[in-house]
Amino acid sequence: xLTVDIEKTYGNFHLRAAFQAEEEALALLGAxxxxxxxxxxxxxxxxxxxxxxIELDGRVLFDxxxxxxxxxxxxxxxxxFQQYALFPHMTAEQNxxxxxxxxxxxxxxxxxxxxxxxxxxxxxxGKRPRQLSGGQQQRVALARILAADPEVILLDxxxxxxxxxxxWQLELELHRLLASxxxxxxxxxxxxxxxxxxxxRVCVLDRGVSSSVMxxxxxxxxxxxxxxARLSSCRNIAEVRPAxxxxxxxxxxxxxxxxxxxxxxxxxxxxVRSRHIRxxxxxxxxxxxxxxxxxxxxxxxxxxxxxxxxxxxDAPPLHVEVPRGAAPSAERVTAVLPPERLLPxxx
Amino acid sequence: MDWYPLYNxxxxxxxxxxxIFFAGIFAAYYVxxxxxxxKGLLDVVFTLPLVLPPTVVGYLLLxxxxxxxxxxxxxLDLFDVKLVMTWWSAVFATVVVSFPLMYRxxxxxFESFDPDLAHAAQTLGRSNTWIFWRVxxxxxxxxxxxxxxxxxxxxxxxxxxxxxxxxxxxGRTATISTTVYQLWRTNNxxxxxxxxxxxxxxxxxxxxxxxxxxxxxxxGRKEAAPC
Numbered sequence: 001x002l003t004v005d006i007e008k009t010y011g012n013f014h015l016r017a018a019f020q021a022e023e024e025a026l027a028l029l030g031a032x033x034x035x036x037x038x039x040x041x042x043x044x045x046x047x048x049x050x051x052x053x054i055e056l057d058g059r060v061l062f063d064x065x066x067x068x069x070x071x072x073x074x075x076x077x078x079x080x081f082q083q084y085a086l087f088p089h090m091t092a093e094q095n096x097x098x099x100x101x102x103x104x105x106x107x108x109x110x111x112x113x114x115x116x117x118x119x120x121x122x123x124x125x126g127k128r129p130r131q132l133s134g135g136q137q138q139r140v141a142l143a144r145i146l147a148a149d150p151e152v153i154l155l156d157x158x159x160x161x162x163x164x165x166x167x168w169q170l171e172l173e174l175h176r177l178l179a180s181x182x183x184x185x186x187x188x189x190x191x192x193x194x195x196x197x198x199x200x201r202v203c204v205l206d207r208g209v210s211s212s213v214m215x216x217x218x219x220x221x222x223x224x225x226x227x228x229a230r231l232s233s234c235r236n237i238a239e240v241r242p243a244x245x246x247x248x249x250x251x252x253x254x255x256x257x258x259x260x261x262x263x264x265x266x267x268x269x270x271x272v273r274s275r276h277i278r279x280x281x282x283x284x285x286x287x288x289x290x291x292x293x294x295x296x297x298x299x300x301x302x303x304x305x306x307x308x309x310x311x312x313x314d315a316p317p318l319h320v321e322v323p324r325g326a327a328p329s330a331e332r333v334t335a336v337l338p339p340e341r342l343l344p345x346x347x
Numbered sequence: 348m349d350w351y352p353l354y355n356x357x358x359x360x361x362x363x364x365x366x367i368f369f370a371g372i373f374a375a376y377y378v379x380x381x382x383x384x385x386k387g388l389l390d391v392v393f394t395l396p397l398v399l400p401p402t403v404v405g406y407l408l409l410x411x412x413x414x415x416x417x418x419x420x421x422x423l424d425l426f427d428v429k430l431v432m433t434w435w436s437a438v439f440a441t442v443v444v445s446f447p448l449m450y451r452x453x454x455x456x457f458e459s460f461d462p463d464l465a466h467a468a469q470t471l472g473r474s475n476t477w478i479f480w481r482v483x484x485x486x487x488x489x490x491x492x493x494x495x496x497x498x499x500x501x502x503x504x505x506x507x508x509x510x511x512x513x514x515x516x517x518g519r520t521a522t523i524s525t526t527v528y529q530l531w532r533t534n535n536x537x538x539x540x541x542x543x544x545x546x547x548x549x550x551x552x553x554x555x556x557x558x559x560x561x562x563x564x565x566x567g568r569k570e571a572a573p574c
Contacts, residue, residue, distance in 0.1 A: 046466045072469035085467035089485040098481075099471045148471045 002152050002184045006042050006052030006062070015039065015049075017210040019203045021152075025178045025185040026213065027195035029231050030205035036188040037082075039205070040154045043186070044079045045072035056151055056184075078150030082157050084141040086129040092116075092140045093125040099147030115143040134162045135170055142177060153178075153185040159194055167194075174198060192219070192232050204228045226345045229271040235319040236272045237345065248342075253318070254310025257286045260339045267344030272337050274303065274319035279328065280336035288335045293317050295327045302327040306335055348538070351518050352526040353545060355434055359509075359522060360502040363441040367498045370442075371449030372491065376479075378450075379457040390454075397447035401507025404443050408512050412439065431512050434520050440508035445501040449494040456490025457483070492560060500553050504546070 005018040015035040019026070030036045041047040043054055045061065048069060054062040056077070061070050086095050097103070097112045116122055119139040129137055138158065145153060158174060159167045175198045178185050189195045195202065202219050204211040206227035223229040229237055238252040242263050248270060249256045257270070280287060290306035294317075297303075302324055305317040320335055378389050396404055412430040413419045419430050430436060460483060468478045484491070506524040513520040515529050523546050530539035 041466075044466070044470050046469070072466070073472045073474065075470070076472075077470055079467065079470040081463050081467055083463070085461065085463040087464060087468075087482055087486075098468065098473065101472065144467075144471065150470075 001055075001057060002043070002186070003053070003055040004039070004043060006039075006049035006054060008038065008042060008047065008049045008051075010038070013208055015042075015208045017042075017205065017208075019210050019213050021184045021186060021213075023182065023184055024201060025187055025199045027199035027202040027216070028186055028188045028205060029192060029195065029202050029219075029228075030188075030190060031227070031231065032190055034205045035208040036190075036205055037156055039210075040079065040156055040186065040188060043075075043152075043154060044077045045070060045075050046079075059151075076149070076151045078145035078148060078153040080138075080141055080145060080153065080155045080158055083161060084129075084137050086137060086141055086144075088129050091126050091128055092121060092132065092136075095129070095140055096121075096143045096147050099144040111147065115147055118146075119143045133166075135166050135173075138162075138170060139173070146181075151183060153181060153183070155185065155187045157188055157190070159189075159191075171197065190231070204231060223271070223343060224346060226269050226271070226347055229269075229343060229345050233273075234271040234343065235274045236277070237269055238315070239268060240270045252312050252315040253288065253308040254312065255286075255288050255308060257337060257342060258339050259342055259344075264344045264346075266346045268347045269345040271343035271345050272341055273343075275301075275321040276341035277318065277320045277335050277337055279320070279322065279333055282334050284334075284336050286337040286339055288318070288337060290318060290333055290335050292328075292331055292333060297324075300324055304333075306333065308335075348541065349518070352521045352523045352542065355437075355520070356503055356522040356524070359434070359437045359441055360499055362435070363438050363445060363502045364495060364499040366438070366442050367446050367449045367502075368495055371446060371494060371498070372453050374446075374450050375453035375457050379454055393450050394447045396443050397451075401440075401444055401505065401509075402511060405440060405508035405511030408439055408443065408508060412436075412512070432514050432516075432520065434513065437505070437509040437513040437520065437522060440512045441502035441505045444505050444508055445498040448501055449498040452490050452494030452497060453487070456487035456494075459490075460486055489561075493557065496553060496557050496560075500550060503549065503553075 001023065002021040006015070008015040013035070015038055017035065017039045028036055028039065038047060042049045049062060049064065051064045052062070053060070060066070060068050061075050062068060087098060090098065093112060093116065096115055097108055100108050100111060116125060119142060121136065121139055121143060124132055124136050124140065129140070132140065159170060162170060171194065178198060187195050187199055196216055200216060201213050202216055203213045204225070204227060206225065211225065211228060219228055219232050223232050223234065226237060238250050240248040240250050242265070243249040243256050246259045246262050247256055248259060248263050250270060282289060289309045291309065292304065293307050294305040295302055296305065301321050304320040304322060304327055306320055307317050318335055374393055378386055378393070381389065409431065410416055411418055414423055414429055414431065422428055422430055464482055464486065465478050468482055504524060506528065509522060510525050515521055515525045523542055527539050527542045527546070530542065
């Protein structure tokens with residue numbers, strides 16, 4: 001189990017990260033520049049937090065109050081860097097062996113061979129990083145991390161440096177690897193889709209502040225904050241004012257909407273996913289008359305951009321997802337925002 | 348033709364290059380890591396000899412090492428050794444004058460070194476000594492090599508500071524550059540021309556060696572991939 005509770009100030013950026021990861025792959029989700037990499041670097045001991053405590057399976061890695069700050073060498077934290085940070089002058093085999101002590105020993109050679117077989121790198125042994133494909137480079141980096149026998153693995157945007165066709169293959173590979181690793185792993189990403197399949201739980205980092213750890217499903221069904229909603233690719237987000245009796249006023253769209261439950265007072269925004277809005281008639285609840293702005297063909301759906309009739313000039317259009325080919329040709333349509341699909345969001 | 352100046356120039360340049368190699372790398376490594384204020388200050392001090400006229404360096408060295416100066420007197424009393432006007436006195440001059448070339452090239456190499464490589468090695472449990480010799484140095488070898496060659500070439504051609512601190516004694520402190528000046532001054536034009544040719548030949552060979560090394564690195568890059 002990894003317990004992190006740290007603070008660090010960098011110029012006018014403040015990091016305040018607190019979360020706990022069990023023996024699981026925990027996703028750390030956040031937009032770029034939100035402090036994800038900094039958090040990982042603090043855990044690995046590359047950066048020193050100003051305050052706080054980091055504990056791994058009962059071992060204290062950092063504790064500002066007790067004056068503990070283990071050097072990275074003694075933390076047993078495996079770190080997969082965004083660009084892999086392979087040693088360019090060493091072969092793949094030498095890179096992996098660098099993760100182990102006792103240079104040149106029989107044990108080292110045996111374990112290097114084992115790891116290369118496990119990650120299907122036999123053909124790459126004598127090649128240097130620049131001769132390897134992105135996927136191979138990542139496997140070498142992973143083998144090197146495993147060679148050092150870490151207690152936790154930190155993955156810093158592991159798929160961001162790859163082409164999309166490689167991405168999927170590597171995601172499967174990582175998925176399998178993390179499952180067989182059996183210890184804690186932190187997977188940092190800005191893309192929900194990337195971590196959704198491999199991680200059961202997620203912690204959202206917004207401008208340096210971490211949310212509580214939640215189930216992936218919760219992030220989709222009740223993200224709770226504007227940033228979490230954005231990260232879970234909720235496209236329709238607007239500011240609201242409570243209008244009493246379980247109703248909210250949305251000035252940007254120029255409408256008042258009914259909700260299923262009393263509106264939480266701390267929720268300053270409302271979010272509606274584009275796939276949850278449907279086209280209907282003016283008689284229905286939460287019907288919003290709109291003008292069609294644009295129809296975009298998505299991969300396997302059509303995406304409608306609608307301007308609500310009473311919308312403010314500067315308001316972004318409503319995004320509505322409909323099945324491929326189901327986009328109406330009419331100039332005016334009615335969007336229905338089902339009450340049970342309105343997500344209350346705090347800033 | 349007496350080849351002593353060639354022999355003397357080469358040994359002075361080789362010895363000072365050996366000294367500068369370690370001193371330059373050491374200085375570059377610490378300046379690259381230093382906080383900004385210290386960095387700026389040390390950088391000025393270490394680079395100064397590059398822009399000062401060699402005669403000024405010579406003057407300062409004489410003030411420090413001359414037989415009537417504190418350090419010169421001390422060494423004279425303790426070891427009965429005079430620090431100036433011997434063949435190896437020139438090493439002081441060439442070290443000071445050539446040091447900035449090594450220091451600056453090595454510092455550039457260290458500063459462009461990807462810090463994540465060092466961080467990765469640290470998280471793998473590798474000691475900082477291991478990282479320095481097995482990762483940082485090999486990755487920066489091109490810059491370090493270039494700095495070494497430049498420092499050697501500069502040391503070989505040093506004239507101003509050398510002539511002030513080692514003087515010109517044929518067969519004792521004469522170097523190629525001081526010999527050329529003496530020959531020209533005494534109207535021995537033919538011999539002066541020969542030494543000029545020797546000097547040009549050596550410099551050309553050194554520069555060719557640099558180019559060759561660079562080309563080998565470049566063609567090797569596809570395979571060997573330096574940083």
